[in-house]
Amino acid sequence: xxxxxxxxxxxxxxxxxxxxxxxxxxxxxxxxxxxxxxxxxxxxxxxxxxxxxxxxxxxxxxxxxxxxxxxxxxxxxxxxxxxxxxxxxxxxxxxxxxxxxxxxxxxxxxxxxxxxxxxxxxxxxxxxxxxxxxxxxxxxxxxxxxxxxxxxxxxxxxxxxxxxxxxxxxxxxxxxxxxxxxxxxxxxxxxxxxxxxxxxxxxxxxxxxxxxxxxxxxxxxxxxxxxxxxxxxxxxxxxxxxxxxxxxxxxxxxxxxxxxxxxxxxxxxxxxxxxxxxxxxxxxxxxxxxxxxxxxxxxxxxxxxxxxxxxxxxxxxxxxxxxxxxxxxxxxxxxxxxx
Numbered sequence: 154x155x156x157x158x159x160x161x162x163x164x165x166x167x168x169x170x171x172x173x174x175x176x177x178x179x180x181x182x183x184x185x186x187x188x189x190x191x192x193x194x195x196x197x198x199x200x201x202x203x204x205x206x207x208x209x210x211x212x213x214x215x216x217x218x219x220x221x222x223x224x225x226x227x228x229x230x231x232x233x234x235x236x237x238x239x240x241x242x243x244x245x246x247x248x249x250x251x252x253x254x255x256x257x258x259x260x261x262x263x264x265x266x267x268x269x270x271x272x273x274x275x276x277x278x279x280x281x282x283x284x285x286x287x288x289x290x291x292x293x294x295x296x297x298x299x300x301x302x303x304x305x306x307x308x309x310x311x312x313x314x315x316x317x318x319x320x321x322x323x324x325x326x327x328x329x330x331x332x333x334x335x336x337x338x339x340x341x342x343x344x345x346x347x348x349x350x351x352x353x354x355x356x357x358x359x360x361x362x363x364x365x366x367x368x369x370x371x372x373x374x375x376x377x378x379x380x381x382x383x384x385x386x387x388x389x390x391x392x393x394x395x396x397x398x399x400x401x402x403x404x405x406x407x408x409x410x411x412x413x414x415x416x417x418x419x420x421x422x423x424x425x426x427x428x429x430x431x432x433x434x435x436x437x438x439x440x441x442x443x444x445x446x447x448x449x450x451x452x453x454x455x456x457x458x459x460x461x462x463x464x465x466x467x468x469x470x471x472x473x474x475x476x477x478x479x480x481x482x483x484x485x486x487x488x489x490x491x492x
Contacts, residue, residue, distance in 0.1 A: 192337045200331075201311035203294060205303050207277070210337030215258070215273050217265055217280030217291055219244070220474035221307075225279070226251050227475050228333055228341045236273040238265035239285070242431040242469055245476075262432050267292040271300075277335065278304045281472065283313040305335060309387065309473045316386025316408045322353055325388070325473050349478040356482035357395055361489045366399045370422040370457075373409060373471065375436045375445070380417065384410040388477050389426075396485055398424070418451050424491060425457045426484065428468035439465035462491055 326346035333342020371383030383389035384405030464487035470476035
């Protein structure tokens with residue numbers, strides 16, 4: 154049987170915020186911003202438990218990872234990115250030309266170091282992983298704030314790898330709105346959120362109803378032979394619930410969990426969702442993962458493996474970012490075609 158692999162495609166290119174209530178630098182509460190109201194500086198947002206004041210629209214932003222850069226590009230402010238890092242895969246063609254103009258401040262697949270970050274003279278730093286905002290990497294947030302550089306860390310990862318209560322698309326779309334306010338393009342943030350909400354809703358309207366939910370494994374990577382899979386408190390879990398399937402590791406302790414092949418075999422997924430990564434690490438690509446599963450004496454006996462019941466998605470789309478919404482139509486289409 155031919156392996157059934159469906160790949161998420163770049164479905165849209167957009168730009169788009171309605172802000173939440175915030176306070177100004179003096180702590181005075183401001184009225185809730187509307188989708189069309191211009192950002193008034195300075196203003197303060199509480200982000201991951203920290204009050205951060207943005208004094209002006211950033212002109213030299215640094216994004217600590219590729220996904221963060223892509224979001225700002227889709228907000229229409231890619232020309233204000235002074236540098237980026239942690240590049241892990243090919244950028245979608247729709248924004249490839251813009252992305253290539255951004256200086257890469259770290260070797261491919263590596264984090265930006267603090268000294269290199271400061272050389273870019275940023276006036277704003279945005280990242281998607283708490284592990285990057287450390288003294289060993291780009292510098293912790295307090296250190297940067299003390300230097301007069303405001304930051305924003307995605308609310309999906311305030312504490313590295315920890316599950317986030319009620320993680321969902323609303324959180325992601327609110328991040329677009331907040332970034333729109335920070336960058337001085339609130340309407341762009343709102344537009345992006347609205348467009349991506351429509352993509353999700355349209356896909357969910359085509360979900361095939363089943364009497365018994367399919368069991369799925371979100372297989373991200375391996376480290377020294379041990380598999381890593383999606384657990385609770387992240388977008389894969391939320392998407393599973395939206396699509397009406399059961400994540401076999403929904404009871405894990407973290408949103409990305411180190412599991413065992415014995416546990417995978419015992420839970421026997423009906424479908425395996427593969428992260429197609431191009432970092433160059435062992436078993437990164439979807440094809441390598443399929444080969445691994447078929448060759449291993451234990452996993453080769455799984456019904457999903459024997460029946461070639463695989464769905465392939467870009468690995469970066471499993472983390473919060475512009476590509477996350479496109480996971481829903483790709484997953485729903487794949488599940489529907491698998492029967």
